[in-house]
Amino acid sequence: MRSWNVLVLLLANAPTLLLAGNACEQESGTVRPDPQQYYMILAGQTDVFYDHSGPTFVMLQRTAADETDVGAFGIYAGERKQPVFGPVPTNVYERFVSESRKPADVLLRLSISKPQYDRALAVMQSWERRVRENALLYPDIAMDNILLVKQATEELNRCGETIAGYELDWGLQDDISEHNVASRIPYEYFRELARLNAARHVADAKQTLE
Amino acid sequence: MATSMKRRELFSSLAGIGASPASPQACTGASLIPNVPLRTHEDTEVRFYEDLVKGRQVIINMMYAHCEEFCPAITSRLVEIHQALASRMGRDLFMYSITVKPQEDDPAALHAFARMHGALLPGWTFLTGDAYDIETLRFALFRHDHIKFDLDPASHTAKLRIINDAINRWVHVPPMASKMTVLQHISWADPPKSFEERLEDNRKLQLAIDKEHALYGYRKIV
Numbered sequence: 001m002r003s004w005n006v007l008v009l010l011l012a013n014a015p016t017l018l019l020a021g022n023a024c025e026q027e028s029g030t031v032r033p034d035p036q037q038y039y040m041i042l043a044g045q046t047d048v049f050y051d052h053s054g055p056t057f058v059m060l061q062r063t064a065a066d067e068t069d070v071g072a073f074g075i076y077a078g079e080r081k082q083p084v085f086g087p088v089p090t091n092v093y094e095r096f097v098s099e100s101r102k103p104a105d106v107l108l109r110l111s112i113s114k115p116q117y118d119r120a121l122a123v124m125q126s127w128e129r130r131v132r133e134n135a136l137l138y139p140d141i142a143m144d145n146i147l148l149v150k151q152a153t154e155e156l157n158r159c160g161e162t163i164a165g166y167e168l169d170w171g172l173q174d175d176i177s178e179h180n181v182a183s184r185i186p187y188e189y190f191r192e193l194a195r196l197n198a199a200r201h202v203a204d205a206k207q208t209l210e
Numbered sequence: 211m212a213t214s215m216k217r218r219e220l221f222s223s224l225a226g227i228g229a230s231p232a233s234p235q236a237c238t239g240a241s242l243i244p245n246v247p248l249r250t251h252e253d254t255e256v257r258f259y260e261d262l263v264k265g266r267q268v269i270i271n272m273m274y275a276h277c278e279e280f281c282p283a284i285t286s287r288l289v290e291i292h293q294a295l296a297s298r299m300g301r302d303l304f305m306y307s308i309t310v311k312p313q314e315d316d317p318a319a320l321h322a323f324a325r326m327h328g329a330l331l332p333g334w335t336f337l338t339g340d341a342y343d344i345e346t347l348r349f350a351l352f353r354h355d356h357i358k359f360d361l362d363p364a365s366h367t368a369k370l371r372i373i374n375d376a377i378n379r380w381v382h383v384p385p386m387a388s389k390m391t392v393l394q395h396i397s398w399a400d401p402p403k404s405f406e407e408r409l410e411d412n413r414k415l416q417l418a419i420d421k422e423h424a425l426y427g428y429r430k431i432v
Contacts, residue, residue: 129342130346135244135346137345137346137349137353138349138353143355143357146357147357147360168357169358169361170357170358171358177357
């Protein structure tokens with residue numbers, strides 16, 4: 001039976017991974033066979049909170065023959081259905097991933113490389129530290145979540161375009177930020193990434209180690 | 211015929227803000243300004259809030275040593291400001307220049323930058339630190355609440371932040387505004403003056419206005 005390690009603990013205990021200037025060298029170098037598989041999962045819901053927004057979080061998963069590291073970070077529904085920003089409790093993300101979802105829900109599972117996984121993990125570690133130290137960058141957690149999902153997903157294309165991206169920058173070309181309140185932007189961003197990368201989505205059945 | 215009426219005060223306190231200089235406002239600086247560890251250009255470790263800001267009036271900008279676009283011009287503007295306020299610098303007014311590229315700017319690099327720009331002056335400290343802490347500080351002091359601007363490294367040049375922590379007053383001004391405008395904004399965060407001092411300031415200002423009218427026929431500079 002495969003064991004499940006909760007990545008939240010890994011986040012808290014592991015030394016911070018620094019993004020070195022030569023972070024892309026590892027990715028562009030010779031690829032050695034890796035028995036492990038890495039995934040980034042973007043999950044989003046709508047119409048859960050008072051303002052019609054919903055939980056939106058990034059999950060990372062590393063699977064090997066007999067174990068899995070998994071963790072999620074972002075906004076989820078607290079005990080009183082209030083939005084909470086931080087490491088997503090295991091039961092919350094497991095329920096979201098395993099249960100049947102509403103048509104409006106977003107779930108995009110991308111197979112990623114180890115360097116991509118390491119860089120995204122470093123981003124999430126940094127945010128986990130910010131939550132722990134009460135050092136969030138914005139007074140509004142919706143803004144912090146926008147920054148988190150932007151930074152984590154943009155790490156996938158840091159060393160070359162591996163997914164079809166969307167520039168979430170509040171600039172003139174950014175329709176998502178133009179037409180949505182902050183709390184809804186990560187959901188719409190995930191929905192757009194899911195549309196752009198539908199062919200890259202790894203369905204449950206395709207996860208060889210599921 | 212006179213009738214007696216019961217009279218009730220709608221407001222129990224007659225004290226307004228500023229009515230009593232002896233009762234200071236609550237200071238919330240400690241909750242707003244990160245107390246992150248930093249290193250000065252003299253390679254001394256400091257805590258940003260506790261050691262540099264608490265109870266003080268400070269002028270803060272962000273820069274980096276190899277910035278060739280705006281930073282040298284802003285630093286020379288700050289040298290002018292320092293000269294204009296030299297009698298206060300290091301006494302009741304302090305300047306802090308924080309690098310946005312701590313990976314590149316160690317204390318020695320900041321010291322060299324300050325020397326090159328004639329900025330090794332009393333009360334002016336250049337600061338570096340851990341990238342995570344600098345980011346925390348940058349957002350706390352210079353955040354635009356706009357993702358594009360907040361992530362743009364060039365946006366660090368857009369503001370001088372002036373804080374008087376003792377009276378919890380925050381002001382900002384574009385560093386490339388005129389020297390007079392920057393000085394005026396700094397004065398807005400000055401400690402409150404006594405009634406007599408304000409009377410004297412107004413008397414001098416009126417004299418200067420009258421003089422300009424006599425010279426030019428209109429108010430030119432004052």
